[in-house]
Amino acid sequence: MEQQSSASTGSRVEPWIALVLCAAVAVGRADTPATAATWLPLAAAAIAAAGIVPLDGWPQWLRIQRASRWIALLLMVWAASGLPFDLLRMTGTVGRRTASGAIVIATVDWPGFATRALALAAAIVLAHLALARPAGRASTRPATWYGYAAFVLALPYPVLRAVWAIGGTPGLSRPGAGGEGYAPLVLAIPWVAAAILSLLLVPTWHWMPRRLLLLAGWTATAIVGMIGPAAVWALVSALAAPAALAPPGPKTPGMATWVFALFYGSWFLWAIAAGAATRSYQLRTSRSPAVVPHVHVRA
Numbered sequence: 001m002e003q004q005s006s007a008s009t010g011s012r013v014e015p016w017i018a019l020v021l022c023a024a025v026a027v028g029r030a031d032t033p034a035t036a037a038t039w040l041p042l043a044a045a046a047i048a049a050a051g052i053v054p055l056d057g058w059p060q061w062l063r064i065q066r067a068s069r070w071i072a073l074l075l076m077v078w079a080a081s082g083l084p085f086d087l088l089r090m091t092g093t094v095g096r097r098t099a100s101g102a103i104v105i106a107t108v109d110w111p112g113f114a115t116r117a118l119a120l121a122a123a124i125v126l127a128h129l130a131l132a133r134p135a136g137r138a139s140t141r142p143a144t145w146y147g148y149a150a151f152v153l154a155l156p157y158p159v160l161r162a163v164w165a166i167g168g169t170p171g172l173s174r175p176g177a178g179g180e181g182y183a184p185l186v187l188a189i190p191w192v193a194a195a196i197l198s199l200l201l202v203p204t205w206h207w208m209p210r211r212l213l214l215l216a217g218w219t220a221t222a223i224v225g226m227i228g229p230a231a232v233w234a235l236v237s238a239l240a241a242p243a244a245l246a247p248p249g250p251k252t253p254g255m256a257t258w259v260f261a262l263f264y265g266s267w268f269l270w271a272i273a274a275g276a277a278t279r280s281y282q283l284r285t286s287r288s289p290a291v292v293p294h295v296h297v298r299a
Helices: 002-028 036-050 061-079 083-090 110-131 145-154 156-165 183-200 210-225 228-240 257-286
Strands: 095-097 103-105
Touching (some): 002 110, 061 110, 110 210, 145 183, 145 257, 183 257, 210 257, 228 257
Antiparallel strands (some): 095 103
């Protein structure tokens, strides 16, 4: 009874926590120029509000609530874009080279970091709400093909980088434009790990810690989810705007535009597939029956 009471209390409080976090992100963006980064949190707060209003007399409202939570989740993930780069700036590993050759370490935008951190917290709460199963719903076996889809989506970056490392030039106007020596292979290591992780989430392993896989899956999904949408948006903005007004976008000398579309698009889709694969693995492993030790009872 105590567990049911605490669970019901949590289900009632979580939507309000999500709304407060979305509103805090909207307030944090209020003093920024009127761009998509400004109205996205405002829209997320309004949509999250629609997701917590109870209308028991209208059964169709439950579907609208679930849809609104998913939309608010995506908007909050978008608002949190760039948070991994904030962490890199804190460690002094991100900088730019000036015309004289000196390296200037990038400064940390602390108000922006705080806003993006709140957006990540809101996304986590909204994800828990959006992924919660309605009470009384018939249980179905979660699909396992999400992991295979994530594996395929993780391959474009390391495969193309490997081809460049051995001297190939697809997507390059000259050899070496994608990196000299083994540099392309080093950059591909995280995505090789992402491909392996995608396959590990397909079966229900008994020799591998469940929590370790869940931590790796959700962490990778969150990191790529905060990079992929921003990268796709930068690419689309750079292609849609006139050349004289184009915002700073993906511009690497000697690299074709379709390479960026392939990389950034696969990152964006991988985050979705990896999140679905992690959720599927979580549901499938949670249904495993607990092992009850056999107890001998003496007469």
